[in-house]
Amino acid sequence: MSLDPQKMDAGQRxxxxxxxxxxxAIQMAQELLQKLSDKCFKACIQKPxxxxxxxxxxxxxxCSDRYMEAWNIVSRAYGERIKREQNRH
Numbered sequence: 001m002s003l004d005p006q007k008m009d010a011g012q013r014x015x016x017x018x019x020x021x022x023x024x025a026i027q028m029a030q031e032l033l034q035k036l037s038d039k040c041f042k043a044c045i046q047k048p049x050x051x052x053x054x055x056x057x058x059x060x061x062x063c064s065d066r067y068m069e070a071w072n073i074v075s076r077a078y079g080e081r082i083k084r085e086q087n088r089h
Contacts, residue, residue, distance in 0.1 A: 035067075036064055036068070039063065039067060040063035040064055044056050
């Protein structure tokens, strides 16, 4: 298979696009988890140790829930905006 887009058929281009989209989704998920971990750790863990106290566990759970909820809202809004932009063209 040639990597020259002009020499690829539609199926090959679609396969490459699908692979790239999957890789981007994985990268975004990893970045989301890293940011969530960093933010919630800083907000909830006062004294790092071998175990988490019940209050730290609760804080991390609530922080994670809020972060994911906010991320989902932003993602939906962004997706809707992209659709609107595509419909204009």
